[in-house]
Amino acid sequence: xxxxxxxxxxxxxxAEGARRSKAYVCPRPxxxxxxxxxxxxxxxxxxxxxxxxxxxxxxxxxxxxxxxGGVDTSAVAAVVEDLPTELGLLVEHTDNRWxxxxxxxxxxxxxxxxxxxxxxxxxxxxxxxxNLLLGRASALDVRPGIGSARVTVPPALxxxxxxxxxxxxxxxxQERWRRTARAMATFGTLFRQxxxxxxxxxxxxxxxxxxxxxxxxxxLSPPPGNIVIxxxxxxxxxxxxxxxxxxxxxxTALAAAETWLDRLGHQVTERPWGVCLASPAxxxxxQGDPIFWIGDTAVLEVEGPAPRAExxxxxxxxxxxxxxxxxxxxDRRQCVGVSSHAPGGVRFTVRTQDQRVDFQVVFERRPEExxxxxxLEETPRLRVLLGDTSLEAWxxxxxxxxxxxxxxxxxRLDAGVAGVRFTVTAWTDGKRRTLSQVWLREAEMSIAxxxxxxxxxQVEAENLGLIEMEVAxxxxxxxxxxxxxxxxxxxxxxxxxxxxxxxxxxFVRLPSRADVFLPQTLxxxxxxxxxxxxxxxxxxxxxxx
Numbered sequence: 001x002x003x004x005x006x007x008x009x010x011x012x013x014x015a016e017g018a019r020r021s022k023a024y025v026c027p028r029p030x031x032x033x034x035x036x037x038x039x040x041x042x043x044x045x046x047x048x049x050x051x052x053x054x055x056x057x058x059x060x061x062x063x064x065x066x067x068x069g070g071v072d073t074s075a076v077a078a079v080v081e082d083l084p085t086e087l088g089l090l091v092e093h094t095d096n097r098w099x100x101x102x103x104x105x106x107x108x109x110x111x112x113x114x115x116x117x118x119x120x121x122x123x124x125x126x127x128x129x130x131n132l133l134l135g136r137a138s139a140l141d142v143r144p145g146i147g148s149a150r151v152t153v154p155p156a157l158x159x160x161x162x163x164x165x166x167x168x169x170x171x172x173x174q175e176r177w178r179r180t181a182r183a184m185a186t187f188g189t190l191f192r193q194x195x196x197x198x199x200x201x202x203x204x205x206x207x208x209x210x211x212x213x214x215x216x217x218x219x220l221s222p223p224p225g226n227i228v229i230x231x232x233x234x235x236x237x238x239x240x241x242x243x244x245x246x247x248x249x250x251x252t253a254l255a256a257a258e259t260w261l262d263r264l265g266h267q268v269t270e271r272p273w274g275v276c277l278a279s280p281a282x283x284x285x286x287q288g289d290p291i292f293w294i295g296d297t298a299v300l301e302v303e304g305p306a307p308r309a310e311x312x313x314x315x316x317x318x319x320x321x322x323x324x325x326x327x328x329x330x331d332r333r334q335c336v337g338v339s340s341h342a343p344g345g346v347r348f349t350v351r352t353q354d355q356r357v358d359f360q361v362v363f364e365r366r367p368e369e370x371x372x373x374x375x376l377e378e379t380p381r382l383r384v385l386l387g388d389t390s391l392e393a394w395x396x397x398x399x400x401x402x403x404x405x406x407x408x409x410x411x412r413l414d415a416g417v418a419g420v421r422f423t424v425t426a427w428t429d430g431k432r433r434t435l436s437q438v439w440l441r442e443a444e445m446s447i448a449x450x451x452x453x454x455x456x457x458q459v460e461a462e463n464l465g466l467i468e469m470e471v472a473x474x475x476x477x478x479x480x481x482x483x484x485x486x487x488x489x490x491x492x493x494x495x496x497x498x499x500x501x502x503x504x505x506x507f508v509r510l511p512s513r514a515d516v517f518l519p520q521t522l523x524x525x526x527x528x529x530x531x532x533x534x535x536x537x538x539x540x541x542x543x544x545x
Contacts, residue, residue, distance in 0.1 A: 001047040003027060004035050015045040019288045023083050031058035034083060080192050080199040087127075087162055087181040090150065091191045091198035091214050091244065095435055098233030098244050100216070101150040102127050102135075104162055105176050106142040115169040122167040125149070125177045129156035129238075139168070141441045150439055154237030155184045155216060186240065188217035188264050195419070207261060208271035210251040210306070210332070219243050224256050251306060271305040271332075273350045275359040278335055280463065283375070285362055289345065293366045297337045300348055300359060304328035314349040317342075326350070339363075380416025382465035384447075393465020411448040413440055415461045425458040426450035 004024035006013050012027055018037045024047060026033045035047040049058075081088035081103075088103040104125050112120075123139035134153045141149035153160065160181040164174040182203070190207065191198040191214040198214045207213065214232075215223055219241045222228075233244035249257060249268070258268050279299040281290035292298050304311070313326035317340060328334040340346050340363040350357040367375060382393040387410050413422060422443035425434045428450070435446050443459070450457060451471065460466040504527055 001026070001035065001049075004037075004047045015047055017287060018045070018047070025085075026058055028058045033058065079202045079205040080194045081181070081202060082194055082199055085176060087160060087179045089160070089181055089189075089191075089200040091216065092150065092152075093198075093232075094438055099152055099235065100155060101152050102160055102162070102181065104137055104142060104149050104151060104179075106149070107139070107144055107172055109144040111172045112144055113169075113171050115171065119169050120172075123164065123169075123172075124166040125151070125162055126165050127151045127153060127160060127162050129153070129160055129183070130158040132156075132158075134160075136165075138441075139166075141439075149441070155235055155240065155242045157183050157186070157238045157240075159183050184216065184237075184242075185264070186218040187221045188215050188223065190215055190264060190266060196421075201266065203265055204267075206267045206269045207249065208269060208305075209249055209253065210271050211249050213247045213249065215245040215247055216242055217245065223247060224260050226250075226254070227257050273305060273309075273311060273352065273355055273357050274303040275348060275350060275357050276301050276303075277359075277361075282364075283379075289360050289362045291362045291364055294340060294343065294363050295366070296363070297339045298346075298361045300336050300338060300361075302326065302328060302334050302336060302350060304332045304334075307332055312351040314347075314351060316347045316349065317344060380464055382459065382461040382467060383414040383416075384459055384467050384469070385412040385414065386410070386451075391467050391469065393461075393467055411444050411451075413444055413447075413459065413461070415440075415464045417464070420461050420464060423460040424450070425460075426454040427456040428453050 002015055003012050004015070004018065005011070005027040006024060013024075015037060018024065024035050024037070025031075026035050026047075026049065033049050035049050038046055038048045085105050090101045090103060092099050092101045104127070107120075120139040120143065125137045125139070125142070126133055127135045127137075134156070135151040137149040137151045160183070162177050162179050164177045168174055190201045192201055192207075193199075193212065201207070212229075216235070217223065219234075222243070223245055227247050227249055229246040229248050231243050232246050235242040235244065253268070261268055277290050277298065278301040279297070281298070282293055282296070283291040285291055290298065302313075307330045308327055309332065310325060310327045312323055313336070314321055314323040315338070316322075326334070326336075336348070338346055338348055338361055343364055345360050345362045347358055347360045349359075366372075384391040415422075421437045421439060423434065423436045424438070424443050424446045425432060426446075433450075435443070438446070447457060447459065454471055456471060457469045458466065459469075504524075
């Protein structure tokens with residue numbers, strides 16, 4: 001298949017210009033099954049259906065086929081429930097608590113149109129197990145740019161399903177939220193780390209020797225003890241006590257582990273080679289390639305299937321290429337630096353007998369100062385919107401908040417990209433409380449709840465910036481409230497264009513001599529303060545104090 005539909009943009013793209021990091025589906029009418037990009041040494045780039053994805057109406061769907069030979073042996077192994085359009089089951093670790101959550105898709109920009117936040121605030125997505133309502137997400141949590149919402153759910157023995165409820169604007173299609181996800185298995189469900197989250201593996205996908213996984217299983221169906229690192233959490237659902245285990249599969253084949261994984265429906269394969277970017281890029285191109293400037297060094301991390309594993313590393317630029325034997329260290333990892341003295345793409349390739357992994361870095365000339373300034377302005381960054389106050393990372397790094405901002409009803413966060421997690425830290429009465437790695441809606445709520453009492457707030461959005469806010473001290477409620485009113489009155493009088501404010505003659509006692517009084521002319525506010533002080537003194541003397 002030469003063309004597929006990009007799930008993120010909805011555009012039809014050719015295989016030659018596609019990226020493996022993106023999600024695609026079959027564009028043929030009546031199909032819509034998930035496909036992956038296949039590339040090999042002897043085959044041109046093309047799309048293939050994942051096993052079990054597709055329908056009989058599609059002339060390009062061949063049941064039972066998958067990535068074979070020298071194409072991409074890790075394609076099936078990497079399959080998790082990560083498509084933006086599906087209900088994905090996740091294991092979440094938030095604020096030292098472990099739990100399950102269902103991911104629901106977001107609203108496309110093209111459908112939201114002119115609909116206001118107030119309009120979609122009356123719309124919801126409900127998540128069920130059978131006919132039992134487990135949780136609900138507001139449509140505000142799936143608006144464009146926020147990312148997929150997470151709905152906390154308990155383990156269930158019936159399939160999970162979602163459906164829209166409430167009042168939805170007419171321009172938004174509700175069908176994307178009429179989805180189902182398979183139920184939990186009492187003998188165990190495996191989750192793999194993917195983009196910083198523990199995401200459930202698809203049925204029949206393979207796992208690797210030496211891999212870390214998370215298992216959720218009935219307490220009465222524990223995994224083999226020699227692969228368990230620790231039990232990290234406990235859950236209750238469907239009348240069963242469930243245990244969340246952190247597992248580490250052995251580096252080499254182990255019969256007991258292989259038999260147990262086969263029961264779960266997962267085959268064990270050798271860990272594939274992998275290449276990832278270890279240093280931050282200057283930016284990213286339309287195809288997702290990291291961009292560096294000429295003179296920079298892009299650091300790549302190569303991960304092998306076993307300690308001290310060897311491969312052939314090829315570095316190519318245009319028609320030129322160099323190759324050498326490459327070996328990873330005892331921890332299965334090794335870093336390599338890539339640089340260029342000319343603009344263009346540089347491709348780093350790892351080759352073995354049955355696998356090939358490509359990673360491309362693009363080098364560009366350093367932009368002029370004006371162009372660089374414009375580029376920095378367009379760079380995604382954290383923004384905190386508190387009522388009419390807008391704070392921006394790398395510009396308003398440490399900003400004092402005026403007193404009236406304490407009781408804001410409108411608190412919004414914007415990171416510029418979807419899928420970002422936030423860390424919120426609040427200092428109250430000398431104590432610090434941190435809420436780590438939470439999604440946007442929960443971060444906004446934590447800021448709103450902390451504002452009335454906090455002395456300082458700090459918001460961090462991964463590598464998109466950090467903002468610290470010094471909050472003005474709260475005004476104490478006491479018998480001196482009348483003095484605060486006098487201070488405000490004085491400020492108002494000072495702003496009135498007048499030659500002379502009203503005054504009155506009086507005698508004022510010297511602070512150093514109780515028996516010496518001096519004649520002075522006092523304003524109205526000073527006279528009232530003096531009378532209040534005299535009244536309090538007489539009250540104290542009358543009480544015998």
